[in-house]
Amino acid sequence: MKKQWSLVLLFTVSLNFAQQGIPNYQPSEENLNAREWFQEARFGLFIHWGVYSLLGDGEWVMNNQNIAVDTYEKLPSFFNPIDFDAEEWVAMAKNAGMKYITITSRHHDGFSMFDTAAEDYDIVDATPFKRDVLKELAAACKKADIKLFFYYSLLDWRSDDYYPRGRTGLGIKGRENGDWNAYIAFMKQQLTELLTNYGEIGGIWFDGHWDQKQWDGKKFGKLNVDWHYRELYQLIHDLQPHALIGNNHHIAPISGEDFQMFEKDLPGQNTTGWGTSASDIGQLPLEVCETINGSWGFNLQDDKHKSSKELIHLLVKSASYGSNLLLNVGPMPNGKIQTEHLKSLSEIGLWLDQYGETVYGTKAGILEPDNQLASTRKDRKVYLHVLDPEHNVIFLRDVPEKIKSAKLYGTSKKVRYEQNDLGLTIAIPKAEMNPINTIIELELK
Numbered sequence: 001m002k003k004q005w006s007l008v009l010l011f012t013v014s015l016n017f018a019q020q021g022i023p024n025y026q027p028s029e030e031n032l033n034a035r036e037w038f039q040e041a042r043f044g045l046f047i048h049w050g051v052y053s054l055l056g057d058g059e060w061v062m063n064n065q066n067i068a069v070d071t072y073e074k075l076p077s078f079f080n081p082i083d084f085d086a087e088e089w090v091a092m093a094k095n096a097g098m099k100y101i102t103i104t105s106r107h108h109d110g111f112s113m114f115d116t117a118a119e120d121y122d123i124v125d126a127t128p129f130k131r132d133v134l135k136e137l138a139a140a141c142k143k144a145d146i147k148l149f150f151y152y153s154l155l156d157w158r159s160d161d162y163y164p165r166g167r168t169g170l171g172i173k174g175r176e177n178g179d180w181n182a183y184i185a186f187m188k189q190q191l192t193e194l195l196t197n198y199g200e201i202g203g204i205w206f207d208g209h210w211d212q213k214q215w216d217g218k219k220f221g222k223l224n225v226d227w228h229y230r231e232l233y234q235l236i237h238d239l240q241p242h243a244l245i246g247n248n249h250h251i252a253p254i255s256g257e258d259f260q261m262f263e264k265d266l267p268g269q270n271t272t273g274w275g276t277s278a279s280d281i282g283q284l285p286l287e288v289c290e291t292i293n294g295s296w297g298f299n300l301q302d303d304k305h306k307s308s309k310e311l312i313h314l315l316v317k318s319a320s321y322g323s324n325l326l327l328n329v330g331p332m333p334n335g336k337i338q339t340e341h342l343k344s345l346s347e348i349g350l351w352l353d354q355y356g357e358t359v360y361g362t363k364a365g366i367l368e369p370d371n372q373l374a375s376t377r378k379d380r381k382v383y384l385h386v387l388d389p390e391h392n393v394i395f396l397r398d399v400p401e402k403i404k405s406a407k408l409y410g411t412s413k414k415v416r417y418e419q420n421d422l423g424l425t426i427a428i429p430k431a432e433m434n435p436i437n438t439i440i441e442l443e444l445k
Contacts, residue, residue: 021229022237022256030242034202035258037147038244039285040361041099042319043352044149046289046328047089048104048296051075051111051127053333059297062109062157062172069158069174076111076126084129084335086136090144092337096345097352099360101141102149102205102326105134105194107297108168110158115197118189121158138198147202149244150194152187154227155208159183164224166211184228188235195239203244203258204236210250210274229254246287252280259285266369267321286323290314291330292341298330305340308347309436313374315348315359316385316437320374322364351436358383358409358439366399383409384426386438392430397423402445408432409439 027035048059054075055061062072093101106112112122114134124132134150141148156162157169160178195201214221229247233256236243244258253260260282265271267286268278292311294304306314311327318325327348329341352359358376365375366382373394374385386394399419406415406426417426428438 021254022233023230025233025255027258028237028241031237031244031258034242034244035285038100038202038259038324039322041147042324042359042362043096043098043315044100044102044287044324044326045093045096045098046102046151046296046326047331048107048151048298048328049133049331050104050107050109050113050297051079052107052109053298053331054079056298056300056333058295058299058302059104059107059109059330061297063169066171066173069172072109072158073121076121076123077128079123079127079333080129081133081331081333081335082129084131084133084136084331086133086140087143089137089331089337090140090146092342092345094144094146096349097356098146098327100147100149100202101137102151102202103134103137104153105150106153106190107151108153108155108157108208108211110153110156112190114194116190116193118186118193134194134198138201142199148198149202149205150198151205151207152191152194153208154187154206155211156183159186161186164212166208166224167213168211180225184231187232191232191235192239195236195243201240201243203246205261206245206247206249209247229256233257244285248289250274250276252276253282253284257284259287261287261289261326262323263289264291266317267323286321287326288314288318288321288323289326289328291328292344296328296330298332298338305344308344308351311344311348312351312436313371313387316374316376316387317369319359319362319376320365320367320369320385355409355437355439358385367396380444382442382444384440384442386428386433386440389433389435389438392428392433392438394426394428395423396426399424404443404445406440406442409441415440 052059052061105114115124115132116122124130138148155166157172160176161183163178212224233245236245246259246261247257248261248263262276265275266288267281292306293302295302315325329337331337362376362378365377367375372388372391376383403419406417407413415428
């Protein structure tokens with residue numbers, strides 16, 4: 001009885017510190033430089049890949065099908081992605097106009113996609129493949145001047161020590177009660193490996209915080225545990241001061257974090273029901289993450305592939321908020337990328353070859369984007385992205401500065417405009433409307 005009381009007291013006290021992070025965090029000069037680079041990069045590749053790809057039902061298959069631990073542990077024995085080619089993946093990303101890659105080093109199923117000394121449940125020790133894909137990817141990224149980030153799951157559906165349990169994985173059989181402090185120590189060991197064995201990395205992308213938050217059917221409440229962010233974040237900043245920390249927790253930034261991400265939503269929007277509210281948007285660099293189809297991990301039956309036009313619009317809208325877009329692929333079990341996704345990425349790359357100046361290195365524009373318009377800004381230039389080809393006459397009510405000139409981007413063709421006390425009207429000849437995105441370059445006085 002005394003032991004149980006001590007446990008309750010421990011977690012009651014820790015709730016007061018669960019979201020504290022690093023008190024009075026002051027980022028290093030290297031970190032600030034990395035943030036500036038990140039803000040200008042605008043486009044990255046997200047990769048969800050693990051033994052779950054074998055089942056072709058997404059990365060949540062262990063939870064969704066309530067697969068027992070001992071059953072799921074059979075998967076690594078026949079995970080042998082002989083067609084994996086790190087340089088091929090990196091070339092694909094670079095040709096798509098992407099500046100960085102974020103890959104799952106460990107997802108919620110607890111399987112590590114790197115060679116870890118913390119346990120043998122990893123791609124080198126538990127599979128016939130016996131190769132460290134992160135090591136190969138790190139080398140290919142360095143060669144191609146692409147920054148590499150590691151996604152790292154805070155929650156674990158396999159570990160006994162992930163205890164108390166969160167809100168997910170409760171139907172998975174085969175776990176016993178464990179030691180939360182041992183789990184924190186396990187994560188520290190793995191994070192140390194990721195930050196010392198793979199050269200200079202771009203940062204750590206945490207996920208799973210929300211699993212330990214109470215849910216009343218409408219919103220998340222208090223945390224059940226102390227994630228020890230002060231220790232985890234300090235460890236990362238000590239090992240690689242330039243490395244950026246982001247956490248997909250759907251709340252305001254925690255002290256010690258360096259960028260803020262938004263899952264399947266533009267900043268401040270909440271189409272999912274669990275998005276980050278506008279009031280919780282901080283002053284850090286921003287990143288939107290989204291899928292090409294409807295799944296993060298490989299899903300054999302998911303054919304809801306977004307068109308390259310939709311994806312270009314998403315990239316432009318993200319940039320209009322001053323945010324990056326992290327666009328996901330879920331490689332197949334053999335290590336290949338789906339042909340539909342290869343096609344989309346290639347088409348986005350061709351578009352960026354021509355119009356990338358209006359995205360890379362820009363800041364948020366002069367209006368909140370919608371399905372018709374978006375805008376980005378660079379110094380005294382505003383790039384107005386007209387996303388609806390039928391929308392050739394534009395009226396903007398609130399333009400903060402006077403316009404000096406307007407022309408079709410990449411040409412010397414002037415566009416008629418009128419600016420008065422009511423607002424700004426721009427008329428684009430219908431023959432000049434681009435079916436994907438007509439870009440008007442406004443020069444400010």
